[in-house]
Amino acid sequence: MKKISVRTSDGQEFELEENLAMESATIKTSLDAFSRDDIILLPNVNSWEMVKIIEFFTKVQELETKFGVKFMEKKEGRFLEAFQAEFDKDLSDDNLYCLLWTVDYLGIEVLLENLCHLMAERTKNKTVESCRNLFGVQHDYTPEEEAEIREDYSWAFEGPEIEE
Amino acid sequence: MTNRKRLRTSRRTATAAAQSDFFDDLPDDLVVFILCKLSSSASSPSDLINVLITCKRLNRFGLHSLVLSKAGPGAFAIKAKSWSDSAHRFLKLCVSAGNIEACYTLGMIRFYCLQNRGSGASLMAKAAMRCHTRALYSLAVIQFNGSGGSKKEKDLRAGVSLCARAAGLGHIDALRELGHCLQDGYGVRQNVSEGRRLIVQANAQELATVITSATWRSHQYQHFYACLTGLVSCPLLSDFGCNVPGPEVHPANRFMKEWFGSGRWLEGVGLRMCSHVGCGRPETRPHEFRRCSVCGTVNYCSRGCQALDWKLRHKVQCKPIERWLGVDGGGGGDGVDEGGEGENVVVE
Numbered sequence: 001m002k003k004i005s006v007r008t009s010d011g012q013e014f015e016l017e018e019n020l021a022m023e024s025a026t027i028k029t030s031l032d033a034f035s036r037d038d039i040i041l042l043p044n045v046n047s048w049e050m051v052k053i054i055e056f057f058t059k060v061q062e063l064e065t066k067f068g069v070k071f072m073e074k075k076e077g078r079f080l081e082a083f084q085a086e087f088d089k090d091l092s093d094d095n096l097y098c099l100l101w102t103v104d105y106l107g108i109e110v111l112l113e114n115l116c117h118l119m120a121e122r123t124k125n126k127t128v129e130s131c132r133n134l135f136g137v138q139h140d141y142t143p144e145e146e147a148e149i150r151e152d153y154s155w156a157f158e159g160p161e162i163e164e
Numbered sequence: 165m166t167n168r169k170r171l172r173t174s175r176r177t178a179t180a181a182a183q184s185d186f187f188d189d190l191p192d193d194l195v196v197f198i199l200c201k202l203s204s205s206a207s208s209p210s211d212l213i214n215v216l217i218t219c220k221r222l223n224r225f226g227l228h229s230l231v232l233s234k235a236g237p238g239a240f241a242i243k244a245k246s247w248s249d250s251a252h253r254f255l256k257l258c259v260s261a262g263n264i265e266a267c268y269t270l271g272m273i274r275f276y277c278l279q280n281r282g283s284g285a286s287l288m289a290k291a292a293m294r295c296h297t298r299a300l301y302s303l304a305v306i307q308f309n310g311s312g313g314s315k316k317e318k319d320l321r322a323g324v325s326l327c328a329r330a331a332g333l334g335h336i337d338a339l340r341e342l343g344h345c346l347q348d349g350y351g352v353r354q355n356v357s358e359g360r361r362l363i364v365q366a367n368a369q370e371l372a373t374v375i376t377s378a379t380w381r382s383h384q385y386q387h388f389y390a391c392l393t394g395l396v397s398c399p400l401l402s403d404f405g406c407n408v409p410g411p412e413v414h415p416a417n418r419f420m421k422e423w424f425g426s427g428r429w430l431e432g433v434g435l436r437m438c439s440h441v442g443c444g445r446p447e448t449r450p451h452e453f454r455r456c457s458v459c460g461t462v463n464y465c466s467r468g469c470q471a472l473d474w475k476l477r478h479k480v481q482c483k484p485i486e487r488w489l490g491v492d493g494g495g496g497g498d499g500v501d502e503g504g505e506g507e508n509v510v511v512e
Contacts, residue, residue: 097187104194113201116194120202128217136187137219149217155251156209158243 004031005039012047013039020057025107042106049102052091056111059086083114084121093122093134195225203235209254212239232261240269241415244277244422259287267291268299272416276446277423281312292326298414300330301338305466308351311448320351331362336373337468339366344403344467367405374408404471411472413442420444440469441476458484 004021007013021027030040042050063083091099096119103112123131132139141149187195199222203212212235216226225231235258242251255273258266268291275284285306291299304326305311310318324345330338339362345351346359399406413421421444424430427437434450437443439462447453453463456470459482464470474482 097190100194101190104191112197116198116201117205119198120205123202123215124207124211126214128214131214132218135218135222137222140219146217149223152250153213153217153254155242155246155248155254156213158246 006045006050007039007041008045008047008050009043010047012050014047014050014054016054016057023057023108023110025109026105028107044105045102046098048095049099052087052099053103053106053108053111056083056087056114059083060110084118087114088118088121091118096122192225195222196228196230199225199228199231200234203231203239205238206236207238208241209239227257229261232258232266233263235263235265237265237269237415240266242419244419247419247423259290264291264294264296264299268296268302269416269419271299272302273419273423275306275312276420276444276448279448281448285312292329295333297330297333297335297338298416300326300333301335301341301468304330304338304341305445309448309452309465311452314449320345324351334369336366336370337466337471339363339369340405340471341467363403364401367400367402370408371400371406404474407475410442410476417442417444420446436463438465438469439463439478440465440473442472443469445469456482458482460485 002018003015004018004027005013005015006021006027016027021031026042027040034040060083096115100112100115100119103115123134126134139146199212199215202215206212212226212231216223240255240258242255252270255266255270259270267287271284271287271289271291273284274280274287278284285303288299288303292303304323307319307323307326310316324342327338327342327345331342343359343362343366346355346362348354348359421441424437424444424446427446430437430446435447436453437447438445438453443465445465453465454470455463456478462473462478462482464473
């Protein structure tokens with residue numbers, strides 16, 4: 001299996017198997033445009049992000065061997081659970097954002113979908129204020145607007161909001 | 165997801181110093197994608213609504229038609245006591261976005277709770293046309309019972325045809341219902357062996373679903389193997405199937421259950437509720453549902469509910485009415501022929 005070399009923004013080099021590298025639409029385009037022997041430069045990717053991505057590919061191959069299903073082709077719920085447990089535990093919210101951006105840039109559809117799912121899971125069972133902190137958004141409603149909107153959606157909440 | 169090759173102007177570090185930049189830099193379609201994941205896996209409406217209240221940008225994205233169209237049943241798990249115009253508006257918004265779960269849920273609420281039969285049925289039909297199996301089955305139940313109209317408005321053939329469609333898409337109760345219709349020649353030409361085959365198939369599918377689910381435990385394996393080796397009479401061949409945990413109650417059914425409560429005010433107008441705890445359907449005219457012919461104390465909207473309730477609790481509670489009166493009666497729990505309104509078949 002041919003190996004593709006990539007160089008991240010901080011000068012570190014990584015080797016990826018060709019079939020895994022081709023999962024990234026960006027790398028695939030570069031490979032089609034240039035020779036496969038050249039090192040691909042990824043100025044937008046940090047080395048820790050690359051490590052995470054390689055970890056993901058390794059995990060997927062492990063699960064494919066365990067369950068005997070081509071994960072990339074057929075996405076199944078069980079894989080999502082196994083993946084989440086693995087990735088969720090040591091990934092901070094900020095790192096998750098960075099990784100989301102990077103994976104979107106690289107165009108790895110499968111990993112992007114999983115990361116979005118992880119992000120969605122993190123927004124559940126939180127108060128509105130905690131959601132704001134998670135997304136890092138500014139509260140831009142006036143007190144009257146906020147009161148109106150909370151009143152409008154009061155049917156969705158039962159009793160006081162859950163504290164984290 | 166379009167490929168983005170723009171260079172980041174600022175290098176990010178893992179510190180939270182510029183946290184507000186992170187989210188703002190996420191492209192719009194990625195935010196919408198995340199919210200789609202949230203709405204489709206939400207276990208309660210608040211999961212999604214919380215996001216709508218955070219800020220104007222997220223409010224706009226959260227109400228994006230793509231996000232609303234992907235909302236799963238959990239997002240519509242509204243509490244009956246919280247029902248309001250704004251809850252109704254939210255459901256209508258999701259219906260306009262093309263969400264068939266919303267069509268089904270609002271259809272059920274309008275038909276049974278708000279008693280707006282025409283609109284309710286039409287919403288369910290909208291979902292049914294896009295292969296929503298519960299909507300197909302619920303419409304079949306309405307046709308079999310002539311719900312919302314008189315006894316004359318029962319359309320058995322329509323009921324059978326809807327059941328067949330739902331069964332073809334994998335709905336187990338519909339398959340069981342269809343099997344009984346074939347056995348009894350109810351709405352379709354009688355074919356006892358085919359009916360029997362479908363009932364056993366439904367039982368097998370039900371068992372298979374439970375086995376492959378994560379909640380299956382080892383002691384149930386022992387029961388299953390005991391069935392296979394004939395140590396216990398095989399429930400797979402019965403009308404009701406194996407003892408499996410009841411399926412999860414759909415938010416629409418839970419809503420109806422809460423709405424009608426104990427059913428006391430319904431009884432005041434001579435109407436009963438389906439005795440199966442997971443159903444919640446009320447009668448729309450007196451004597452619409454069919455009674456257990458053995459004990460006469462419970463009634464069901466459909467055979468699906470009858471089968472589930474038998475397994476979950478009625479099996480141990482059902483006592484022939486003759487015994488209550490102290491009269492020696494024969495024909496204990498044997499099947500009785502389908503009567504008119506108010507009768508039911510109970511087969512052991």
